Amino acid sequence: MSNKPTNSALSPKSYQYKLVLLGESAVGKSSLVLRFVKGQFHDYQESTIGAAFLTQSVCLEDATVKFEIWDTAGQERYHSLAPMYYRGAHVAIVVYDITSQDTFSRAKTWIKELQRQASAGIVICLVGNKIDLADKKMVETSEAKAYADENGLLFMETSAKTATNVTELFIAIAKKLPKNESTSHSGQMRRGIELNATPQTDSQQTGCCK
Amino acid sequence: EVADVNRRCRKSSVLNRIATFRVLAILRQWISRQSQDFVSDRELRWNVRDLLEEILQNNTLPSNERKLAQSIMAVVVGEEPEWSRDHSMHLEAILRLPESPSEENFDSLRAVDIAEQMTYLDHQLFLAIRSEELLGQAWMKADKAARSPHVLLVSKRFNEASRLVVCEIVSRTSVQDRISCIEKWAAIADICRLVQQCRYQCLNNFNGVLQICAAFVTSSVYRLRKTWEKLPKQTRQTIERLQFLVSSDQKFKNMREALHTSVPPCIPFLGMYLTDLTFIEESTANFTDTGLINFSKMRMIARVIEEVQYFQGTHYKIEHRPRVSLYLLDPSRLMEDDQTFNCSLEIEPRTTRSSVTSQVT
Numbered sequence: 001m002s003n004k005p006t007n008s009a010l011s012p013k014s015y016q017y018k019l020v021l022l023g024e025s026a027v028g029k030s031s032l033v034l035r036f037v038k039g040q041f042h043d044y045q046e047s048t049i050g051a052a053f054l055t056q057s058v059c060l061e062d063a064t065v066k067f068e069i070w071d072t073a074g075q076e077r078y079h080s081l082a083p084m085y086y087r088g089a090h091v092a093i094v095v096y097d098i099t100s101q102d103t104f105s106r107a108k109t110w111i112k113e114l115q116r117q118a119s120a121g122i123v124i125c126l127v128g129n130k131i132d133l134a135d136k137k138m139v140e141t142s143e144a145k146a147y148a149d150e151n152g153l154l155f156m157e158t159s160a161k162t163a164t165n166v167t168e169l170f171i172a173i174a175k176k177l178p179k180n181e182s183t184s185h186s187g188q189m190r191r192g193i194e195l196n197a198t199p200q201t202d203s204q205q206t207g208c209c210k
Numbered sequence: 211e212v213a214d215v216n217r218r219c220r221k222s223s224v225l226n227r228i229a230t231f232r233v234l235a236i237l238r239q240w241i242s243r244q245s246q247d248f249v250s251d252r253e254l255r256w257n258v259r260d261l262l263e264e265i266l267q268n269n270t271l272p273s274n275e276r277k278l279a280q281s282i283m284a285v286v287v288g289e290e291p292e293w294s295r296d297h298s299m300h301l302e303a304i305l306r307l308p309e310s311p312s313e314e315n316f317d318s319l320r321a322v323d324i325a326e327q328m329t330y331l332d333h334q335l336f337l338a339i340r341s342e343e344l345l346g347q348a349w350m351k352a353d354k355a356a357r358s359p360h361v362l363l364v365s366k367r368f369n370e371a372s373r374l375v376v377c378e379i380v381s382r383t384s385v386q387d388r389i390s391c392i393e394k395w396a397a398i399a400d401i402c403r404l405v406q407q408c409r410y411q412c413l414n415n416f417n418g419v420l421q422i423c424a425a426f427v428t429s430s431v432y433r434l435r436k437t438w439e440k441l442p443k444q445t446r447q448t449i450e451r452l453q454f455l456v457s458s459d460q461k462f463k464n465m466r467e468a469l470h471t472s473v474p475p476c477i478p479f480l481g482m483y484l485t486d487l488t489f490i491e492e493s494t495a496n497f498t499d500t501g502l503i504n505f506s507k508m509r510m511i512a513r514v515i516e517e518v519q520y521f522q523g524t525h526y527k528i529e530h531r532p533r534v535s536l537y538l539l540d541p542s543r544l545m546e547d548d549q550t551f552n553c554s555l556e557i558e559p560r561t562t563r564s565s566v567t568s569q570v571t
Contacts, residue, residue, distance in 0.1 A: 025350040030492050070458060074488035075481040076350070077365040080372035081420070083427045084458055117429040 014057075014064040015179055020085045021071045022110045023095035024103040028129040030073035031160035032095065036170055037069070058167075058174040065174035067091070086114060091123045091173055096144075098128040098157065099136040104144065111151060123176050125154040127169060132159040227272065230265060234278045237262075241285050246340055248286065259286050301338050304331070304530055305539065312536040316378050319534055321394050325401035327534040328371065329415040329526060332477050335364045336417070337522050339480070341515050347491050349484065364480050368421055373544050375425030379434075380553040381545075388437045388557070393445050395422050399452050413526075414476035416465050420456040423449075430547075430554035437558070461485070474524035478517075486514050 021029045037056045054069040070085055072078075086092055092114050096107040107126060114124055126148045128139060141157060148155035154172055158165040237258065241248060248255050262283045265271065271279070316324075338360040343349065349358035375395050382388045402418035425431060426449060438446075455464050462482045469478050490510045498504055545553070 030488055034493055071485065074347070074350070074484035077362065078368055078481045080369040080428065081424050081481065083429060083432070084424050087427050087432070
C-alpha cells in the first residue's frame with residue numbers, strides 16, 4: 001500500500017486514489033469496472049469474486065496512478081448509504097445509459113448531490129455508457145457535453161461491451177488528478193468522522209485532461 | 211455369448227441402480243434444504259411426483275431405494291408447508307402502522323429497547339427474503355416489485371431507519387440535546403453489535419450498526435462541527451470503532467470477517483451480497499462457449515445465497531414490542547433529505563469556510 005515515490009529517476013511516482021461509481025441500476029457500472037480491471041478476472045474461474053477488491057493502475061508518462069474502485073452496483077436502492085461511499089472519494093464516475101433519459105436525469109441528481117456534499121476537490125466524471133447501441137440513442141452527446149462543461153465535469157461516452165473509450169476514460173481521470181503529497185493515498189484515505197479536517201484547496205482548474 | 215449378454219445386463223442394472231439412488235438422494239436433499247422451491251412451484255411438485263411414481267413402479271427396486279422414494283413422495287404430496295404464507299402475514303402485521311402517531315418518542319425509550327426492536331424488525335425482514343429473489347438480479351429488473359418484494363422491503367427499511375436517526379439529530383436545536391441524541395444512537399449501535407450482560411444475547415446486528423453509522427456521515431449530520439467537537443471522547447471512540455467495523459473499505463472486509471467469526475444469530479448487511487451477486491452475474495456468462503451450463507458461475511451464486519440462508523437459519527429470542535417498534539416505523543417522524551439539510555443549516559449556519567466550499571462547488 002506504499003505510495004512513497006522511489007528514489008530512482010527512472011521509476012515514476014505512484015499515487016493511489018479512491019474511485020466511486022454511481023448511477024442508476026443497469027447502466028453498466030460493473031461492466032465498466034470489469035472491462036477496466038479485466039486481467040484480474042478470469043472467466044469460469046472459481047474465485048471469491050465477492051471478496052475480491054478491485055484495483056487497477058494506469059501508467060502515465062511521469063506517474064503511476066492506482067485506483068481503488070468502490071462499486072455500488074446492486075445497492076442502488078440503499079440511498080442512505082451513498083454518502084459513506086463518496087465521502088473521502090477522490091473520483092466519482094457518474095454513469096448513465098445513452099438510451100435512457102431517465103438514467104441521465106438521475107445522473108444529474110447524483111452530480112448535484114456530489115457537488116453539495118462530497119469533498120471539495122473531488123473529480124467528477126460524467127459517463128454515457130452503451131454507445132454500441134447508437135441507434136437507440138436518447139441522450140444527445142451535445143446535451144450531455146454542454147451539461148458537463150457547465151458543471152466542470154469530465155465527460156466521455158463509452159461502451160463497456162466493445163471496450164470503446166474505457167481505458168481512455170481512466171487515463172483521462174488519472175491525468176486530471178492532482179499529483180501532490182497532500183492528495184495522495186495517505187493524506188485522504190481516512191474513514192469515519194474527520195471533524196477537524198482542513199478543507200482541500202481547490203487549486204485544480206477544469207478541462208486540463210488533454 | 212449368452213454369458214456376455216447376461217454380464218452386460220447385470221452391469222446396466224447396477225448402473226441404473228446407482229443412478230436411481232443418486233437421483234433420489236439429490237431429490238431428498240433438494241426437498242429438505244430448499245422446501246420453498248416446492249411451495250412456490252406447483253408444476254415442479256407434480257413433475258417430481260410423476261418421476262417418483264415411475265421409479266416406484268419398478269418391481270425390482272431395492273427396498274432401501276423404495277423406502278427413500280416413498281418418504282420423498284410423502285413430503286411432495288403432503289400438506290403444503292404453511293410457514294411461507296404465515297411469515298408474510300406475520301410480517302404484514304408487525305409492519306402495519308397505527309392510525310395515529312406513536313406515543314413513545316426517542317427520549318422516552320431506553321437505548322437497549324430500541325436496539326432490540328430494531329434488531330427484531332431487521333431480522334423479520336431478513337428472514338422473509340426468499341432465495342429466488344436473489345437470482346438473476348431480479349431486484350434490479352422492471353418487475354422487481356413482483357420478483358423481489360422482500361429485498362426491496364429490506365432496503366426501504368434500511369433507508370428509513372437511517373433517516374430516522376438523521377431526523378432525530380437535526381431536529382434538536384440545542385447543541386447539548388444533539389450531543390445526547392448522538393450519544394444515545396451510538397449506544398444503540400453499540401448494543402446492536404454486542405451486548406455482554408448475561409441477560410441479553412449478542413445481537414450481532416451488523417445491518418443495524420450500518421444504518422446508524424450511515425446516518426452519522428450523511429451531510430446534514432456530518433457537517434455539524436460544533437456538535438461533533440463537543441462530543442465526549444469516549445463516544446467518539448465508540449463511533450470510530452463501529453465505523454471501522456462496517457466500513458465499506460475493501461467490500462466490507464471488516465464486516466465480513468466479523469460475520470464469519472460471530473456465533474449466529476447475526477444480521478448481515480444484505481447490500482453486500484447484492485453487490486457480490488451483481489458482479490458474479492456480470493462477470494461471466496451463464497453458458498460456456500460450447501453451450502454447457504457454466505457450473506462454476508452457478509456455484510459462486512449458490513455460495514452467496516447459502517450464506518444468506520445460513521444467517522436465516524438462526525433466530526433471536528426477542529419478543530415483538532409494538533410500543534417500541536411503532537416508534538421506529540412511524541413515518542410521520544421522517545423528513546426528506548432537503549428538509550433535514552435545511553434543518554441542519556438552521557441549527558448550525560454555514561461558517562465562512564464552508565461558504566467558500568459551497569462557492570467552489
